[in-house]
Amino acid sequence: MAESNNQSIGAAPAATGNHYLPALTGIRFFAIFHIFLFHLLSLYGSEKPEGMENLLIGFKTAPQTLVVFASNGWISTSLFFLLSGFILAYLYWGEDGQLTTTRRRFWSLRAARIYPIHLIVLTFILLMQVPWYLGQGMPLSTLVPSALATIALVQAWVPPWIPLWSWPTWTISALVFLYLIMPWLMTTLSRLSRRQMVVALIAMPFVSIIPTLGYAARQASGAPWNMNVDMFVANTPLFWVPYFAAGMLMTRIFSLSRFKPTRLKPSWFAWGDAAFIIVIAIACTPGIEQPLKFFIRQGLLMPFFMMMVLDLARGRGLMAKIFSLPGTGFLGETGYSIFIWQNMVLIFSYVSLMAIPSIGPYQIWIAIALIMALAIPSTYLVEKPIARFIRRKYIDRGSAD
8 A cells, every 4th residue: 555645754645545634634633733832831831041030021921721721741641652652553553453564665665754854953052052062072972972862863762862952853763763662562562353453552652651640659768869760761762661551542442544534424412522531620720749640641541542533533522623623734745843842942942032132022922923933934845845846756766656
């Protein structure tokens, strides 16, 4: 089965046979933008040098509920991984339990979408940050391997390297690992009976919180806080396999490839809507601290995300209607570029206020406008055309599609 030419990272397929899942593309933009707000707010909450008191001061004047919602943007990372597993299984998991294309072609198509724009943006980041790091006395023994790891998108395996160059792209680093193991996940999960798949799906939230149990035990022992330990639990790619596999199993168990969700059902409320309300309520809850934050993120929300994704894919309920509105698909396709350009926007937000402190009250809106001004042309004028060129020129040359 051929892959759609305009398929994005974790996005709903533009077309797969007779089916289109528009609401999944819409929710994808919502999740990624929520993560961006979280990273933006982290600047406001971080320690700042003298003269930076106005950093993102706009958050002070925003409604408190909105500020709390942004501060809990880490919640949407879990949805992103579940959604990615669901969509890729929808696209590539054949009835025989194997990939619908060769492993080499699958990996090549993924790489063609991920690496070109990543390398372009990272080049700018390296040019800006290398001189600064050298001026701070950071040794080359740290700079060189961490930069190479970030270039290859494997930095998420070494926690101290994650924040050095492009912190938000640890998510893409984890996704690269999930792409690599997906063919073997398909083969393994296909050996399960339908009942065993249901049991495995139910077990996934419990498997997912195992690292958090270790984290909680360490915290209960009185061990001092360590940022690398937090990043190890939160960012290690292996720990996101349960969410990704759960998304794959949902596609398999419920046989969504047989649905025809081209017309939204008349119901105005579904279980997915109730799950969405619960997720939003948790996201608007202030004061969530560790280890509860990890328990929520790593497993407790998984059942609610499952209900959301299933009803969105089926076109059921109010949320499916909202996330299928005109324009949501257009925005949803920009998700990968939002991830990639985030660090540049965060750097700009920080540096610009050092030069012009008076823009503090407007910095939120400047940052939002800037990320979209970068992400939209980046997606449609750079990311997609390059991927199409690589596919036509190198991947599909000489092979029947």
